[in-house]
Amino acid sequence: xxxxxxxxxxxxxxxxxxxxxxxxxxxFNEFMDFMTxxxxxxxxxxLAVFAIAASVRLIAADLEKAEREAEEKQQKGN
Amino acid sequence: MNDKPFRRxxxxxxxxxxxxxxxxxxxxxxxxxxxVRQRPLNPTAAVTDIPAPAVTPAPTPLQxxxxxxxxxTPAPTPxxxxxxGGKYAEKFSADEVVFTDAAYRSKNVALExxxxxxxxxxxxxxxxxxxxxxxxxxxxxxxxxxETLRTREMARLTPAIAALSGDYFSAHLNHxxxxxxxxxxxxxxxxxxxxxxxxxxxxxxxxLAEEDFDRDAVLAKxxxxxxxxxxxxxxxxxxxxxxxxxxxIRTNNPRSAIGYFEPGHYCFVMVExxxxxxxxxxLEDFSAFFESLGCRAAYNLDGGKTAELxxxxxxxxxxxxxxxxxxxxxxxxxxEEGGRAQ
Numbered sequence: 069x070x071x072x073x074x075x076x077x078x079x080x081x082x083x084x085x086x087x088x089x090x091x092x093x094x095x096f097n098e099f100m101d102f103m104t105x106x107x108x109x110x111x112x113x114x115l116a117v118f119a120i121a122a123s124v125r126l127i128a129a130d131l132e133k134a135e136r137e138a139e140e141k142q143q144k145g146n
Numbered sequence: 147m148n149d150k151p152f153r154r155x156x157x158x159x160x161x162x163x164x165x166x167x168x169x170x171x172x173x174x175x176x177x178x179x180x181x182v183r184q185r186p187l188n189p190t191a192a193v194t195d196i197p198a199p200a201v202t203p204a205p206t207p208l209q210x211x212x213x214x215x216x217x218x219t220p221a222p223t224p225x226x227x228x229x230x231g232g233k234y235a236e237k238f239s240a241d242e243v244v245f246t247d248a249a250y251r252s253k254n255v256a257l258e259x260x261x262x263x264x265x266x267x268x269x270x271x272x273x274x275x276x277x278x279x280x281x282x283x284x285x286x287x288x289x290x291x292x293e294t295l296r297t298r299e300m301a302r303l304t305p306a307i308a309a310l311s312g313d314y315f316s317a318h319l320n321h322x323x324x325x326x327x328x329x330x331x332x333x334x335x336x337x338x339x340x341x342x343x344x345x346x347x348x349x350x351x352x353x354l355a356e357e358d359f360d361r362d363a364v365l366a367k368x369x370x371x372x373x374x375x376x377x378x379x380x381x382x383x384x385x386x387x388x389x390x391x392x393x394x395i396r397t398n399n400p401r402s403a404i405g406y407f408e409p410g411h412y413c414f415v416m417v418e419x420x421x422x423x424x425x426x427x428x429l430e431d432f433s434a435f436f437e438s439l440g441c442r443a444a445y446n447l448d449g450g451k452t453a454e455l456x457x458x459x460x461x462x463x464x465x466x467x468x469x470x471x472x473x474x475x476x477x478x479x480x481x482e483e484g485g486r487a488q
Binding site for chain 2: 089094096111
């Protein structure tokens with residue numbers, strides 16, 4: 069599970085790179101349908117899901133880190 | 147010695163490499179499903195049958211009141227009542243089929259092929275005169291299996307005298323469009339993005355902007371072919387459109403398009419491009435060119451590597467870096483005479 073969780077940001081990066089690629093191609097030739105194809109729409113939705121998951125994981129890690137730092141500070145104070 | 151930064155750098159490099167490789171693989175998978183793998187086409191219905199072109203019957207001799215035949219008068223020559231009526235009669239050949247490198251003439255079909263050099267580009271034009279609209283057809287890949295084919299290869303599977311790459315509609319099936327081929331309805335939705343070109347059974351052709359397209363009216367008027375790519379190259383008055391600002395395909399490119407003069411008179415135009423000898427044409431120049439031809443309507447089809455023109459089974463243009471397989475091509479056949487030389 070932990071390994072799978074680690075993959076989330078990588079998947080998000082890959083999906084984001086694909087989105088940027090499609091965006092650039094679409095600027096040159098919109099008739100290629102890279103931004104409007106059904107499959108692209110699923111790709112964008114997946115990007116959103118993975119971006120949210122990665123963000124939640126990052127926020128949780130930040131909170132954990134902040135709590136740990138606060139605990140360490142308290143221990144030092146004692 | 148502390149090798150922690152070194153190890154971290156190596157890990158990051160490994161991650162970046164992995165991500166890039168996975169990105170490349172994902173693009174390949176996407177391209178396979180988006181471009182290579184073709185979905186089967188399921189035409190839903192056929193628009194009502196196309197009537198055969200009417201032929202004026204030879205006049206019956208009048209009977210006099212006394213029962214005898216009226217005074218002998220020379221029987222008038224039957225007036226051709228195809229799409230063009232008696233117009234351009236000199237283009238057709240009533241007796242025998244004439245098929246050369248630059249012309250085809252029969253009773254119902256007359257084609258003339260010529261090449262011009264304008265706008266720093268080689269422009270191939272097929273002037274088309276038809277008495278019978280059923281000679282103007284679209285070949286669709288599902289007639290030949292489920293594989294897309296290059297224009298020449300698909301044309302060779304048909305009796306096409308001349309063939310032009312089409313609108314590659316199967317690549318845009320995600321969109322809401324109206325697609326009709328030879329009276330067969332492949333999709334009858336309101337277009338959401340493209341200008342549409344409609345050829346009716348009476349030989350009239352018109353281009354319609356997305357907002358002007360009335361799906362029910364088009365079907366009711368007897369649409370025979372409906373193409374979806376565009377843009378339309380002339381305005382409603384047959385005048386050139388000065389600017390295609392906003393279109394991402396307006397720059398110099400190889401192109402193919404269809405022009406309309408009047409019912410029964412059309413043209414295929416193919417412009418070579420992206421080569422040392424032919425630059426390709428902008429949409430603005432292409433529009434001006436169709437105005438100079440005297441067309442009343444003109445419609446841009448899929449260009450770039452897709453654009454190809456075939457005459458009697460052979461490519462007229464030079465194929466651009468391998469060409470591209472397409473889902474459909476516009477063909478002119480001679481339904482009565484059997485078509486091109488095999």
